[in-house]
Amino acid sequence: MEALTQSFSRDELVLLQLRKLFEQRGFTRVKTGKFEEYALYVENKNFLDTESIITFMDLDGKLMALKPDATLSIVKNVPRKAMAAAQKLYYVDEVYRLATENREYKVHNQIGVELIGADDCCANLEIIDLALESLGLIGERFAMDISHLGFVSGLLADMGLSHRAESMIMDNIHAKNAWDISRILEQEGINGDKRRRILALVELHGGFSESLERARELVCNPRVEEAWQELAQVGCILKNSGCGSVNLDFSVVNDLDYYNGLIFRGYVEGVPSLVLTGGRYDNLLRRMGKQSRAIGFAVSLDELGVHLKRRGQMDFDLLISYAQDCDFAALLTLVKELNAQDKKVRLEREDSDLSAVGLRYGRHMRYRAGELEEVAPC
Amino acid sequence: MLSIALPKGRLGDRVYRMLEQAGYRCADFFDGGRKLIIEDKANDLRYFLVKPSDVAIYVERGAADVGVVGKDILLESSPDVYELLNLNIGRCRVAVAGPNDFVEDKGATLRVATKFVNIVKRYYASKNRDMELIHLNGSIELAPILGLSDVIVDIVETGTTLKENNLRVFCDIVDISARLIANKSSYKFKTPRIDEMTEKLKEVIPND
Numbered sequence: 001m002e003a004l005t006q007s008f009s010r011d012e013l014v015l016l017q018l019r020k021l022f023e024q025r026g027f028t029r030v031k032t033g034k035f036e037e038y039a040l041y042v043e044n045k046n047f048l049d050t051e052s053i054i055t056f057m058d059l060d061g062k063l064m065a066l067k068p069d070a071t072l073s074i075v076k077n078v079p080r081k082a083m084a085a086a087q088k089l090y091y092v093d094e095v096y097r098l099a100t101e102n103r104e105y106k107v108h109n110q111i112g113v114e115l116i117g118a119d120d121c122c123a124n125l126e127i128i129d130l131a132l133e134s135l136g137l138i139g140e141r142f143a144m145d146i147s148h149l150g151f152v153s154g155l156l157a158d159m160g161l162s163h164r165a166e167s168m169i170m171d172n173i174h175a176k177n178a179w180d181i182s183r184i185l186e187q188e189g190i191n192g193d194k195r196r197r198i199l200a201l202v203e204l205h206g207g208f209s210e211s212l213e214r215a216r217e218l219v220c221n222p223r224v225e226e227a228w229q230e231l232a233q234v235g236c237i238l239k240n241s242g243c244g245s246v247n248l249d250f251s252v253v254n255d256l257d258y259y260n261g262l263i264f265r266g267y268v269e270g271v272p273s274l275v276l277t278g279g280r281y282d283n284l285l286r287r288m289g290k291q292s293r294a295i296g297f298a299v300s301l302d303e304l305g306v307h308l309k310r311r312g313q314m315d316f317d318l319l320i321s322y323a324q325d326c327d328f329a330a331l332l333t334l335v336k337e338l339n340a341q342d343k344k345v346r347l348e349r350e351d352s353d354l355s356a357v358g359l360r361y362g363r364h365m366r367y368r369a370g371e372l373e374e375v376a377p378c
Numbered sequence: 379m380l381s382i383a384l385p386k387g388r389l390g391d392r393v394y395r396m397l398e399q400a401g402y403r404c405a406d407f408f409d410g411g412r413k414l415i416i417e418d419k420a421n422d423l424r425y426f427l428v429k430p431s432d433v434a435i436y437v438e439r440g441a442a443d444v445g446v447v448g449k450d451i452l453l454e455s456s457p458d459v460y461e462l463l464n465l466n467i468g469r470c471r472v473a474v475a476g477p478n479d480f481v482e483d484k485g486a487t488l489r490v491a492t493k494f495v496n497i498v499k500r501y502y503a504s505k506n507r508d509m510e511l512i513h514l515n516g517s518i519e520l521a522p523i524l525g526l527s528d529v530i531v532d533i534v535e536t537g538t539t540l541k542e543n544n545l546r547v548f549c550d551i552v553d554i555s556a557r558l559i560a561n562k563s564s565y566k567f568k569t570p571r572i573d574e575m576t577e578k579l580k581e582v583i584p585n586d
Contacts, residue, residue: 100456143566177461177557205569245566251460267563272440274562 011109011305015092017137018111018299022090025130027113030089032073038063040072047258047284048072052098054105066096070110071258071296075284078116082291086117112278112298116285119293124230124262124280125237127295131266131276134299135244138275139268139308142244146208146264147252148231149279151215154223155201159194169198174253178202201250208238211248230262258284262295271307275299316346319361320372323350331367380423380571383437383445385430389468389556393446394425396465400578434459434559443564444572449554450533454496460565462576463558466583472497472551476522476529478544491521492531501531501551519543 008016019029035058041050054066067073070093078087090113099106113130115123128146135142152173156166165188172181178199185195197218204211212231219225231248238246252265263279278297285292318338322331331347338345346361348354354361364375384390394407404418407425416425426442433447438457448468452461472494482488488509492498495513502509512527519539521527533554534540534547558579560572 100458141567145566172461175459175461179464180461247566267566269563269567272438272561272563 009305010308011301014138014299014304015109015111015301018134019090019092021130021133021137022111022113025088025126027088027090030074030091032067032070032091032093034067034094035064036067036073038065040076041065041068044072044258044284044287046287049098054096067093068095068097070095070112070298071114071281072284074114075116075281075288075290075294078285078288078290078292078294080290083117086115086120086123089114089116109301110298111301112296114294114296116292116294116296121230121233123293123295124234127278127297128234128262128264129237131264131278131297132238132244132246134297135266135268135276138299138304139270141269142266142275143269144244144246144264144266144276145249145252146231146234146246146262147248147250148227148262149260150227151218151224151231152201152250154221154227155197155218157223158220159188159190159198161188161190170253173202174251176202176205176251205247205249205251208246208248209235215248227261234262264297266299268304268308271303273300273303275303314344314362315359316344316361317363318343318345319354319364320345320347320367321350321352321364321375322347322367326367327370330370334367334372380444380568380575381426381442382423383426383428383433383442385433385446385448386427387430389430389446389448390427392467393465393556396467396579396582399582400575402575402578437559437561440561440563442561443568444558444560444575446556446558449552449557450494450497452557452559453552454494456496457559458562459559460562461557461559462572463579464583465556465558465579466586468554468556470533470535470554472531472554473534473547474529474531474549474551475534475540475545475547478546480522480528480548482528482548488529489527490529490531491518491527493518494531497551498531519545 038053038055041048041053048069053068056064058064070091074089074091090111092111095108095110096105097108098104113127115127117123132144135144156169161169165184168184169181172184181202182195182199185191185198197220200218204214212235215228215231219228252263258281259279260283261280265274266276268275276297276299278295280293280295282293285294320331320335322328335345335347346354365372366375384393398404402418402421402423404416404421404423404425406416406418414427416427418424426436428436430448431451433445434451434455434457436442437445438459446465450472488502488507489512490498490502490509491512491514493513493515495511498511512521514521518530518532521530522545523543529548531551537547540546558576565572
C-alpha cells in the first residue's frame with residue numbers, strides 16, 4: 001500500500017484516508033448524480049444562492065442544474081416520517097460554484113459526511129470528533145473554530161436593531177471588525193451594557209474551554225442559554241484533539257445559509273483557504289417537511305493538492321534511454337521487473353531531453369545490448 | 379516569519395512609520411530602492427510592497443499573513459479576511475460629485491461615472507434610484523465636464539481637484555481609512571504574533 005500511495009498527490013491521498021476513516025466509523029457511501037432538477041434549488045432558494053447556478057435544458061425541456069451543493073441532493077431523499085435508525089452517509093462529489101473573487105465558475109471536489117436522524121445530542125459530538133480526526137489526517141497542525149448561530153442571533157435579537165443594521169453587524173462580526181460595529185451601534189443609539197456585550201462577542205476568541213467560560217457572562221436570554229449549553233456539551237470531546245487547537249470563535253460563518261445551531265470551520269497550516277466546513281442544518285429538513293435533524297461537514301480537496309505539495313519528489317526513479325534498433329520487447333520485460341521492485345521507470349528515445357520539458361528523474365541509464373549502463377550526469 | 383503586504387507609495391510609508399513607532403524598526407525599509415521584498419530579520423518580519431488595490435488579494439490568498447489596505451478597496455472587492463484594526467490614516471471619503479450648477483432631474487435615469495462599481499451599485503440600490511453606471515479607470519472628473527455622465531462617485535480628500543474642475547460634492551457615501559487585515563488561516567496559526575502587532579499598533583494610532 002505504501003508503495004502504491006507514493007504516486008498519489010496529496011489531495012488524492014487525503015481522499016483515500018478520509019474514505020477509510022468514514023467507513024471505519026460506520027458511514028456508508030452515497031453517490032449522487034452530477035445534475036439535479038433546477039426546481040430543487042428554486043424551492044430552497046432561501047438556503048442557496050440560485051443566481052449563480054449553471055443551468056441547462058434536458059431533452060424533455062426540463063430545466064436542469066449542475067449541482068452547486070451535495071447536501072441538498074442527499075437530504076431530499078430522506079423520508080418525511082421519523083426514521084427507525086439514523087442515516088450515516090458520506091459522499092465524494094464534484095460541485096459547481098461561482099468563485100466570488102474573480103466571478104468565474106469553479107469545480108470543487110468535496111468529500112463530506114451527513115448524519116441524519118432523530119434528536120440525539122451525541123450526533124454533535126460524533127460529527128465534531130470526526131471533523132477533528134479528518135483535519136488531523138490532512139495536516140500536521142490544524143485549527144478548528146466552533147460557533148453557535150443561536151448564540152449570535154439570540155444576542156442580537158435582544159438589541160432591537162433594524163434589519164439592515166443587524167445584517168451589517170453580522171457582516172462585521174464575520175470580519176472581526178470591532179471598529180465598524182461600534183460605529184453602527186453608535187448610529188443605532190445602542191450603548192451601555194448591550195454595546196459592551198456585542199463588542200465582547202466580536203473580541204472573544206481563543207482556546208475553547210477558557211472562551212466558553214468568558215462567553216457564559218454574555219448569556220442574556222433562554223435562546224442564548226440553550227446555545228451555550230450545546231457548546232458546553234461539545235467541550236468534553238475536545239481534550240483529545242491531538243496537535244490541533246480548537247477555538248470558540250463567533251466570527252465563523254458559512255457560505256451556505258441552511259445552517260442553524262452549531263457550526264464549525266477547519267483550517268490546516270500551509271493552506272490559506274478554508275479546508276473543512278460544517279454544521280447543523282435542521283432548518284433545511286424542517287422546510288422540506290421532514291421529521292429528522294441533521295449535522296454534517298464537507299472537506300474541499302482542491303486547495304490541498306495546490307498547497308500541500310510533496311516537495312523534492314522526483315517524477316521518476318529511473319530514466320532509460322534506448323536506441324531505435326534495440327530489442328524493445330526485452331526492455332519492456334526489464335521495466336516490469338523494475339516496477340515489481342517499486343521503481344518508477346520512464347522510457348525515452350536516446351535523442352530526447354527530459355529536463356527540457358521540466359521532468360525530474362533520479363538515475364539515468366542507457367539500454368544497450370540487453371544491459372543497462374549508467375549514464376554519467378553531464 | 380510574519381509577512382506583511384503594504385501599499386506602495388505614501389500610505390505604505392506612513393504605515394511603516396507607525397510600525398516603527400510601535401517597535402518594529404527595520405533599517406533597510408527606505409534603503410530598499412526598487413526591491414519588492416524587504417526582510418527584517420531582527421523582528422522576523424517580511425514586507426511586500428504591492429499596488430494598493432492588490433494588497434487584499436495577497437492577504438486573502440495567503441501570500442501575505444497581514445496587510446494594510448484602504449476601506450474603499452475592501453468595500454469594492456469584499457475579500458474574505460479579518461479586519462482587525464482601523465489605523466485612522468489615509469483618511470478620505472467616497473462621495474458623489476458633479477458640476478457646480480448641476481441640478482438632479484429625479485425623473486430621469488442618473489448617469490454615474492466611477493471606478494467603484496460595487497460601492498455605487500449598492501448605494502443607489504439602497505436608495506432605489508434608477509441609474510446607469512459608467513465604469514472608468516482614471517480621470518473620473520473629466521466625465522461630467524464632457525457630458526459623459528451626470529455625476530461621478532470618487533475618492534475625495536481635500537476637494538482641490540474637484541474645485542479646479544468646477545465640480546462640487548453633493549453627498550458623502552462612506553468614510554474611508556486604512557485598515558489592518560489578516561488572512562483567516564494565518565490568523566489561526568500565528569494568533570499571538572498578529573494579536574501582539576495589533577495591540578502595539580493600537581497604541582500609535584493618530585487621533586482625529
